[in-house]
Amino acid sequence: MTTTQPLQTEESLDPQDWDELRGLGHRMVDDLMDYLRTVRNRPVWRPIPAELRARFHGPAPRTPEGAEKAYRDFKEHVLPHPMGNIHPRFWGWVIGTGTPLGALSEMLAAGMNPNMGGGDHVPNHVEAQVLDWCKEMLGYPRSASGLLLSGGSMANLVGLTVARNARAGFDLRRAGVRGAGGPLTVYGSSEMHSSIQKGVELLGLGSDALRIVPVTSAFEIDIAALERMIREDRAAGCRPICVVGNAGTVNTGALDDLEALVALCARERIWLHVDGAFGALAALVPEYRERLAPISSADSLAFDLHKWMYIPFEAGCTLVRDAETHRRAFSLTPNYLTHAERGLAAGDLWFSDYGIQLSRGFRALKVWMSFKENGLDKYGRLVRQNIEQARYLAELVRDAPDLELLAPVPLNIVCFRYVAPGQSDQALDAVNQEILIQLHERGIAVTSNALLQGRFALRVAIVNHRSRLDDFDLLVREVRKIGAELSDLKA
């Protein structure tokens, strides 16, 4: 039998010298503010030198290096090589910018460090209020439920889970998907985001059960084709459970005809989930309000706060109209999580009953503080500013003889390419791929790409509160310059 030696000294992770850490903290804040204020003066992105990459392959430290050293290493080796998405000329994928106050509020959230799974503490009320504000912003009733999540992919997964369980027609949580007589089918357009397929696969439905509906020339779901597919599936013994509508497709920002989808789903008794990852936020802009009003009639809605609300990563959200249906999909209360009448385990805010996570971070604080800092009207103006910048860029492209617009611009995404006379589509694809890489490598701008009707497009998605019109002038100038250089090389 071994005997335990009493501890000679007890340790903690608090600093031995609080003033020293306070000083370091002040320097961190100063450095960060300088870094953010001067971001425009730096390249958007730079290749990582080989010796810097190698630094990240060393072993874990066994002994303390200290806070000063940890910060010095961060400042010297991490900070100078950002992704670039805080820069005014970052327009790749759909990646938001973040804000200085958002960054500071992350520090406060980590300082309080609550676990947002449940319990009676004020941070939970902060999340509940953020959810209420989101409902108000997007026209959902107060009685709806919601949850903050890591992003749109998780928000889609939660919406799809509720849809599957609600419309399976049997107790799916108990019987599993094998309890269904035939395939449980889900519908969405060919332009829907890959996270929907991931979700359908994770839910055990199988990607074969995800029916890909064709789109119109505006990249919007073809409603007649959708109706036909549902009818044929029913006749073949499938159970259609969910339609996914897009409020802003990832490639071009197309808005499906949501009003038609609401009517169709009500008629067919199918769950309507809307993926409004970024596009839902256009509801803050008066001209788009009517077009987006039907999202408030969807059964569930996924959207991101880290995209077009410029909140630092990570922050996504799901809203579900029928709170009880939402709760039924996830709630599980073992005795060690019993919700109490009094004490810390009391209260009716148990977010763990509405999602997969039990332990959850205080991501609500950065949203709460940012909404208070700016007010919704300002977000509406910024969303509109990005839409107007997209229209401006589209005009520049239309006016340039060597550029071609490849898709309509309904929102904040512009897809275009450089064109040189006499070149095949294949040759143009290669030229535009090289233009994209050179834009990155020269630190000029970050755009990503889309494949539209088989053609490679430079894709500019504007969810950036720092961009200015002259940034788009510069982009067009540089694309044309690089395109001409590449064409000269070929000639």
Ligand SMILES: Cc1ncc(COP(=O)(O)O)c(C=O)c1O
């Ligand atoms: C339409 C759409 N849905 C879902 C997602 C996934 O969101 P996230 O990256 O936050 O998981 C994206 C991301 O760009 C998107 O554009």
